[in-house]
Amino acid sequence: MNRKVMTIEKAKSKLPIKEGFRILSFIFAAILVSACSSTINFPNSQVVPAAEAKLKVEKNDNNNFELELDVENMAQPDRLTPARRNYVVWMETESHGTINIGNLRINRKNSGELRAVTPYKPIRVFITAEDRQDAITPSTQVVLNSEEFDAD
Known part of the structure; x- marks a missing residue:
């Protein structure tokens, strides 16, 4: 059980940088639209x-x-x-x-x-x-x- 939890945690920590950038871009766009x-x-x-x-x-x-x-x-x-x-x-x-x-x-x-x-x-x-x-x-x-x- 402990081993599976560690594997999932490692997988989460290795999100590609490109994916993280896309998420941040979406959040920024949502804030910009609501600000207008x-x-x-x-x-x-x-x-x-x-x-x-x-x-x-x-x-x-x-x-x-x-x-x-x-x-x-x-x-x-x-x-x-x-x-x-x-x-x-x-x-x-x-x-x-x-x-x-x-x-x-x-x-x-x-x-x-x-x-x-x-x-x-x-x-x-x-x-x-x-x-x-x-x-x-x-x-x-x-x-x-x-x-x-x-x-x-």
């Missing part, structure tokens, strides 16, 4: 207190920013006071102002998602209730707000 993305949790909202929103921002190889917004427990916009038809997601940028990045559709399970890619560096994302999904400026009815963040 940020996850932002939105604070609780007074307008829709049960809503939970999470935003993932990642800079891709083309120096664009990929945004993935996931929302759960969000009331339909027609249940708000005053009632609205749409939720619009806005992105405040470092140098290009506030941009409408899309309509957030809420399904029957009160959740929704929005995916967007932009060349502009986001510093804040917020959701407003709107009558039109193609609004040019946000209304004052802010439903969720990420607060400012650093997307580098």
Whole structure:
């Protein structure tokens, strides 16, 4: 029994250098990928207190920013006071102002998602209730707000 344990231990200690380098490279790549993305949790909202929103921002190889917004427990916009038809997601940028990045559709399970890619560096994302999904400026009815963040 002792002999088998020693043989296994010797075999483990003789891992080829190439294999060890490959393992270290994989670990380094995983750390690098996770370092290039940020996850932002939105604070609780007074307008829709049960809503939970999470935003993932990642800079891709083309120096664009990929945004993935996931929302759960969000009331339909027609249940708000005053009632609205749409939720619009806005992105405040470092140098290009506030941009409408899309309509957030809420399904029957009160959740929704929005995916967007932009060349502009986001510093804040917020959701407003709107009558039109193609609004040019946000209304004052802010439903969720990420607060400012650093997307580098």
